[in-house]
Amino acid sequence: MDVVASDDPMIDAELLVERLDGSATVTVAETGTEEAVREAASDADALVTDVSTPVTADVLEACADLRIVARAGVGIDTIDVAAAAEHDVIVTNVPEYCTEEVATHTVALLLASLRSLGRYDRDVKAGGWDWRVGGEIHRLSGLTLGFVSYGPIARRIRQLVEGFGVDPVAYDPYVDAEEMAVDGVEKVDFAELLDRTDLLSVNAPLTDETRDMVDAAAFERLADHAVVANTGRGGVVDEVALADALEAGEISAAGLDVFDEEPPEESPLFERDDAILAPHAAWYSEEARADLHETVAANVRAALAGERPPDQIDPDLDWV
Structure with missing residues (x-):
């Protein structure tokens, strides 16, 4: 399984690989623009995003193999949750790590x-x-x-x-x-x-x-x-x-x-x-960062195994 992760400093590829138990290949890529996301995740099974990663309807259309967008954080306002549901892509977040x-x-x-x-x-x-x-x-x-x-x-x-x-x-x-x-x-x-x-x-x-x-x-x-x-x-x-x-x-x-x-x-x-x-740093502690990667990995593992992830977002809610 191929996992693409944002290059944001809060996301540690080595920690993700460790938490995924070697079940997936993790590639770090720049994901700050729609074009960058489309290019990076075009063949990916899973996409791990940061607060600035735009996952739009066009991105989801272009990434046909994508099965999960796993937000490494709480807010999902940069993810088109409704469009993800239309493309049978699961969206998850990490609601209480910090x-x-x-x-x-x-x-x-x-x-x-x-x-x-x-x-x-x-x-x-x-x-x-x-x-x-x-x-x-x-x-x-x-x-x-x-x-x-x-x-x-x-x-x-x-x-x-x-x-x-x-x-x-x-x-x-x-x-x-x-x-x-x-x-x-x-x-x-x-x-x-x-x-x-x-x-x-x-x-x-x-x-x-x-x-x-x-x-x-x-x-x-x-x-x-x-x-x-x-x-x-x-x-x-x-x-x-x-x-x-x-x-x-x-x-x-x-x-x-x-x-x-x-x-x-x-x-x-x-x-x-x-x-x-402050620079969107309220989430940060070393302990929170470790918990974040554990939960992201659990969500990705479940989705790629065909199971419901523990933190799956309900697409029927009124998300921006």
Whole structure:
């Protein structure tokens, strides 16, 4: 069996070969464009993709032998899941390999933004020594932490901040209020979430429903001292509107690990002291990377053996 894997640094061909127990040949190829994917996977049985690999209907049409597209990560917004189903190609992801890491990273972004650590760091390194450069900072205890989507990552964030004395609320139309209440979280609608939230954690996947959900109107509803962290998907937050909101003082700070375009060639956020930016690294730990390869290999092995992979995506869901 022939497996083509993206050349993204997070994917380790040797680890994949090891986890596949020698049952397949793994070829690493550049997969950042449709043309590159078509060329690399034209005769492949399996394709292992990264966050930037475009698997379109045209790609799937051209790769007649393809049986599985295995996303080495959580988000599948670059994969045409409906077209894959039409071509009898299974799509899988790795939904929970980095729950701990993303939750920890989100808390770090929220706390660093709340405490103006980016501003303080740059000021001290430039020779300054003034606590006032951090702007208006509020005590963490007593603030409301609002979640956009209440899945495994948000649940772990809630556990991590349990001792901080924050009040958790969440917007998620797919999770019952009773289920949230078990965790001590209040279910609210999106408007109420924005009206009450001091710390906004965006953990939603990118779908037609969530694209640009956190837009200019949303920033206007948030408190002026609010902090926003996005570790979900870049397209959920309107980055131009975010920069405008920071400039206008409609919110106080933001921390982003994901962007609408990755890597972003330019952004109005680059020069802002009130924005902390990371290179889609929230997933990373050595332990998570090992788990990732184990799960990708398990999905590929199952598909190539004619079995249902444990993490097969339902094509009937409303994926972008």
